[in-house]
Amino acid sequence: MPDLIEAGDGVYEMDVRGYSCPYPEVFTRNAIDSLEPGDVLKITLDNRPSTETVPAAVEEVGNRVLGVESRGSREWVIEVESR
């Protein structure tokens, strides 16, 4: 199972590579629950559909998506701010 890593200054990272739908979404919802408002979470993933479903899930519960960035052709990093 992925861990939430505190990178410092209210920035957290989570690596969910290897998980297909719906797990990146499930882990992200769960991770956000343990963050303080204003904290930032960077999620690394390799399941393409999650680049759409994770931002949608994050926004659904009132958080902000700061960006979805591709790293090469097979990985993405989604940056989210907890509200």
Next chain:
Amino acid sequence: MGKRVELTLSEDVERFADRFSLGRDNGRGSQHFLRVKVPRGSLSSDKFRDIARMAEEYGRNGYAEVTNRQSIQLHWIEGGDAMDIFRRLDEMGLSTDKCGQSYPGTRYGDVRNVVVCPAAGLDAEEKVDVEGIAGEINDFFIGNRDFLDMPRKFKISITGCGIGCTKPHIQDLGLYPVEREGGVGFGALIGGSTGQSLPGPAIAKPLGAFIPKDRVFDVTRAAVEIHRDNSNRESKARSRFKWLVREWGVQRVRETIEAKIGGTLPDLDVVPEVADEEHPGIGEQKDGRNYLTVPLIGGVMYSDLMRGIASVAERYGGGEVRTTTHQNLLIPNVPTSEVGGAKEELSRIGVPLDRRPYQWTAMGCPSDFCGKTVASSSKKDLVRATHALESRFGDRLDDLDLKLYISGCVNDCCLASIAHLGLKGRGSGDSQRYDLLLGGGLTGEPELSERVAEAIAPSEIEDVIGALVQECVDSGYDDFGIFFEDRGPRELEAAASSALGREESS
């Protein structure tokens, strides 16, 4: 490395990650599909009813589909409901496909639901009962971490019947029964697939080896391991087993299997004579009872119908419902004295058993959900085509063998590449168009279908299919495959062009 904060996940997530996932939909407002693996195609009527309830609670309007790999697929599934759904399926002893499809790379391929003859253990004519072997194979691979990160998916089918209902020619590994002195065993076809990945649609090749019953599991495991360890991990287009079979050749695959199982297999030159047939209508069981195959069009059903069928299975059969390889259902164990009552009840709920041959086998994919088609859908176009055929020909179709398969795109989930008369979508969104493919088939000399017309609009399907079937039945044929063989692609291309009002291509 920063400080670790543990997620407060329930234990279930860890257990579920290997056995459950959602697939990605992209149409009709559906974000995800749920493809429930139905092991051996068999469910108790209670579980069948539970799935109907889930289709109501988590999907929309109780909509569900039987796939041609005998799974049951629901749509409009929300990611937020996934854990509840997985918990329920887990309690029912079920799982889902892993749907590693969405990864851009050559990873996370799993063993798909093993396709099994739906009349296994029942059919009076079957050569060998494969239920036990199929169960063993399925149980071994489901959630097995050693086989969840293969270069791509791996498809297996096994049948003991003589009509190749499990389509062994288009599987990565298709097992079919072979009678020999000393007992029944299996032959295997390897490296088949209708999809576009390289080297393109391919009919599986005979392994050329006789597999005794007690070695089937070992051979299957060895074949899957060969795929896992040797198929291409650089290029997704080359990562299906069919590419490896082509690269290595059948002999090397066979020798590697034999090395893995620690023994040579006797040579075999028997291939399936008949394949890709359905077990239609009422079938006689070896114990004197009967199984009833319940026709669905394109595998589509709603929860009310599912409940009705579950009740028929309980009242007249043994409380079991099976899924077939042509998107139908099958109710086993109906005593002869109860067949009349069951038939009547099935008619009353909208699924009468008096269908024509082509209606038992006709298939269409859920292209509208996967988003490859927008304006129409393969299932709707299948309905359109069957209505057109019915109103134009009616009873004249009673004796016609016609495999009509429609896929919304080149991935060809619904097997237009092996159809007598197939439509394969060109994936052009709003202006959906199909290529018309003719002359495929797995009986006799297995053949892929050939393209005879391009870019047909859904509204033109009626005319072009109508014209070809007209010519076929007017000429006295009862098998569209033989009609194609006799007439040849050029003549039928001309007929199709004329029906479409197009200039003939030179």
